[in-house]
Amino acid sequence: MEKFMFNSKLLLNFKLISNYKMTLRTNMLFLCCLAFMIALGSCKKSSTTNASENTTMKTYDPHSYALPSEAVMTHLNWTADIDFEKKIIQGVARISIHASEDAKKIMLDTKGLEIDKVTVGLDESPTEFSLAPAQEPLGSALEVEIQPGTKIINIYYKTSPGAEALQWLSPVQTAGGKHPFLFTQSQAILARSWIPLQDSPGIRFTYEATVTVPASLLALMSAENPQKKNSDGVYNFTMKQPIPAYLMALAVGDLEFEPIGPRTGVYAEPEVIEKAAYEFAEVDKMLEAAEALYGAYQWERYDLLVLPPSFPFGGMENPRLTFATPTILAGDRSLTSLVAHELAHSWSGNLVTNATWNDFWLNEGFTVYFENRIMEEVFGPSYSEMLASLAMQDLKSEVEEMKKGGNAADTRLKLDLKGRNPDDGVTSIAYDKGYFFLRTLEEKVGRERFDRFLAGYFKANAFKTMTTEDFIDYTNDSLFTKNNIPIDSTLYEQWIYGEGLPAQLPMVSSARFEQVDSVMGLWQAGKPAKSLNTTNWSTHEWLHFIRQLPDQMNVQKMRELDEAFGFTLSGNTEILTAWFTKAIRNKYTPTYKALEDFLVEVGRRKFLVPLYGEMIKTDAGRKMALTIYKKARPNYHFVAVNTLDDMLSYNP
Numbered sequence: 326m327e328k329f330m331f332n333s334k335l336l337l338n339f340k341l342i343s344n345y346k347m348t349l350r351t352n353m354l355f356l357c358c359l360a361f362m363i364a365l366g367s368c369k370k371s372s373t374t375n376a377s378e379n380t381t382m383k384t385y386d387p388h389s390y391a392l393p394s395e396a397v398m399t400h401l402n403w404t405a406d407i408d409f410e411k412k413i414i415q416g417v418a419r420i421s422i423h424a425s426e427d428a429k430k431i432m433l434d435t436k437g438l439e440i441d442k443v444t445v446g447l448d449e450s451p452t453e454f455s456l457a458p459a460q461e462p463l464g465s466a467l468e469v470e471i472q473p474g475t476k477i478i479n480i481y482y483k484t485s486p487g488a489e490a491l492q493w494l495s496p497v498q499t500a501g502g503k504h505p506f507l508f509t510q511s512q513a514i515l516a517r518s519w520i521p522l523q524d525s526p527g528i529r530f531t532y533e534a535t536v537t538v539p540a541s542l543l544a545l546m547s548a549e550n551p552q553k554k555n556s557d558g559v560y561n562f563t564m565k566q567p568i569p570a571y572l573m574a575l576a577v578g579d580l581e582f583e584p585i586g587p588r589t590g591v592y593a594e595p596e597v598i599e600k601a602a603y604e605f606a607e608v609d610k611m612l613e614a615a616e617a618l619y620g621a622y623q624w625e626r627y628d629l630l631v632l633p634p635s636f637p638f639g640g641m642e643n644p645r646l647t648f649a650t651p652t653i654l655a656g657d658r659s660l661t662s663l664v665a666h667e668l669a670h671s672w673s674g675n676l677v678t679n680a681t682w683n684d685f686w687l688n689e690g691f692t693v694y695f696e697n698r699i700m701e702e703v704f705g706p707s708y709s710e711m712l713a714s715l716a717m718q719d720l721k722s723e724v725e726e727m728k729k730g731g732n733a734a735d736t737r738l739k740l741d742l743k744g745r746n747p748d749d750g751v752t753s754i755a756y757d758k759g760y761f762f763l764r765t766l767e768e769k770v771g772r773e774r775f776d777r778f779l780a781g782y783f784k785a786n787a788f789k790t791m792t793t794e795d796f797i798d799y800t801n802d803s804l805f806t807k808n809n810i811p812i813d814s815t816l817y818e819q820w821i822y823g824e825g826l827p828a829q830l831p832m833v834s835s836a837r838f839e840q841v842d843s844v845m846g847l848w849q850a851g852k853p854a855k856s857l858n859t860t861n862w863s864t865h866e867w868l869h870f871i872r873q874l875p876d877q878m879n880v881q882k883m884r885e886l887d888e889a890f891g892f893t894l895s896g897n898t899e900i901l902t903a904w905f906t907k908a909i910r911n912k913y914t915p916t917y918k919a920l921e922d923f924l925v926e927v928g929r930r931k932f933l934v935p936l937y938g939e940m941i942k943t944d945a946g947r948k949m950a951l952t953i954y955k956k957a958r959p960n961y962h963f964v965a966v967n968t969l970d971d972m973l974s975y976n977p
């Protein structure tokens with residue numbers, strides 16, 4: 326997952342001692358609140374009503390201007406023209422709404438959109454609307470006047486060339502080099518920069534779309550998709566299951582389809598398609614394993630789309646069509662736990678959705694747990710325990726860094742992101758602390774009970790929204806009370822509302838990593854690298870090996886390893902990133918050219934942050950970072966640029 330520790334600025338003034346006192350006070354407060362919440366019980370659930378029947382929005386979302394108790398959207402009919410010359414989308418969003426009887430307006434989210442006209446009804450009667458001044462990071466509220474009985478509003482609009490969700494690539498930024506490319510990244514709150522809508526994870530809607538693109542290109546969405554190009558460049562889409570706005574997605578490019586199994590396949594540029602189909606061949610096994618664990622797949626098809634290397638994430642779980650970075654095409658299927666992860670989101674996230682970004686761990690922690698179970702099923706426990714062990718290392722080091730950066734409050738699973746960018750919550754906490762919390766629950770009740778509980782959780786809450794407090798209620802009822810196990814609220818206190826890590830963590834032990842540790846011991850005792858026994862090591866063993874290398878190494882030691890194992894020339898982006906990090910730290914200049922090439926080509930934030938982060942630790946490194954960044958920045962998506970500008974104090 327993505328990691329970046331630069332939001333500590335705000336908190337730097339807090340002294341450790343006051344943090345400690347605050348923690349004590351917060352804990353006391355928490356205990357009182359918890360007692361109160363338990364006393365209130367289900368009364369909390371029924372106390373708010375909603376304008377919509379098909380959403381379960383009952384929570385205030387600090388990252389949306391929508392007022393769902395007045396009016397919510399239930400369906401989107403989107404018509405759009407994709408203009409590669411002007412780098413804009415010109416569109417009409419026809420939004421079906423459900424409003425309370427006395428509602429006089431509906432509030433939508435927009436960011437950087439130019440609104441040309443708004444009408445209501447099928448007959449397109451004129452109506453009043455106003456666009457509020459923009460605020461960071463939310464954008465501008467769009468208020469549209471409605472009458473009793475208004476069922477539909479029609480918004481005619483254009484995106485801005487800088488629309489934050491969109492990345493417009495020129496042909497040189499693609500594998501083929503001949504055609505332009507466009508893709509979107511809507512999570513967390515960027516859907517509003519390309520469609521006016523209610524951009525809150527608690528509001529779900531179905532959609533249909535008609536998208537016009539240049540005739541040489543194929544368009545794909547998070548919907549039912551075409552499998553080949555047509556001659557007029559007009560594509561129709563339907564998504565009949567209700568989804569939240571952050572799962573809206575579009576990609577346009579010179580794309581081909583290759584089937585993998587009966588329900589699965591991959592889209593990619595022609596230059597990449599064979600490699601991609603080889604890499605993802607195990608996806609059907611993963612899908613079957615997932616269904617056997619937690620219930621039938623609800624989205625009919627599961628396809629993957631391989632994007633150009635500037636895609637800012639490893640993967641994005643757009644329903645029916647996972648978007649994936651080409652940096653996982655290692656050639657040996659060794660990085661496909663990412664596919665298991667995005668596939669798992671078809672249950673955790675897309676079916677049962679975090680109500681707000683403060684509950685982000687419900688999406689990601691569940692997904693890491695589920696991903697690990699899929700990997701265990703398909704590749705065995707010795708494989709999945711390597712993943713768990715790497716996750717534990719990540720988690721421990723991130724918690725330490727966050728504490729050091731004065732950012733301890735964000736080490737809680739339940740976040741408080743009001744007034745901040747939800748991106749601040751994308752840390753190892755939601756992913757790995759979330760994962761180890763669920764693993765703790767599993768260990769407490771036993772795997773059989775826990776699996777039954779999870780299958781029930783996905784079934785009972787399908788197409789609904791979940792807050793952390795809903796989760797606690799559900800767990801108390803369906804995991805503990807149902808199984809006659811006493812409720813242990815200290816678990817919630819420590820894991821969900823407490824800072825840092827509980828004293829008692831799940832035991833993770835990887836025999837394969839222990840073997841790596843002993844090889845490392847031999848090398849450190851003087852055995853030459855070339856004569857070490859590394860046969861059958863997978864990417865994960867190599868990653869563990871590189872991570873365990875001593876912090877300080879001289880150039881001879883680095884060269885010895887590089888000559889023995891060819892790290893600098895590795896085609897594996899995870900290994901490269903781990904190695905480059907050590908190379909920067911130890912000023913091992915023979916890798917610098919490869920490092921620069923990598924940073925100019927790849928825009929995946931998970932790699933960029935540790936590499937630039939390592940460089941800026943010294944003055945000379947900072948200079949190098951800025952030189953490379955100036956060159957590479959035009960190839961990065963907004964979400965990476967937004968992170969790195971801040972990290973490097975870069976003023977464009």
Ligand code: BES
Nearest residue numbers: 326327512513638639640641663666751
């Ligand atoms: N949904 C996330 C990506 C995301 C999170 C985008 C928050 C925007 C805001 C996706 O499922 C994810 O977690 N991707 C990881 C891969 C994974 C294997 C941990 C990534 O991109 O590194």
Ligand code: ZN
Nearest residue numbers: 666670689692
């Ligand atoms: Zn995820």
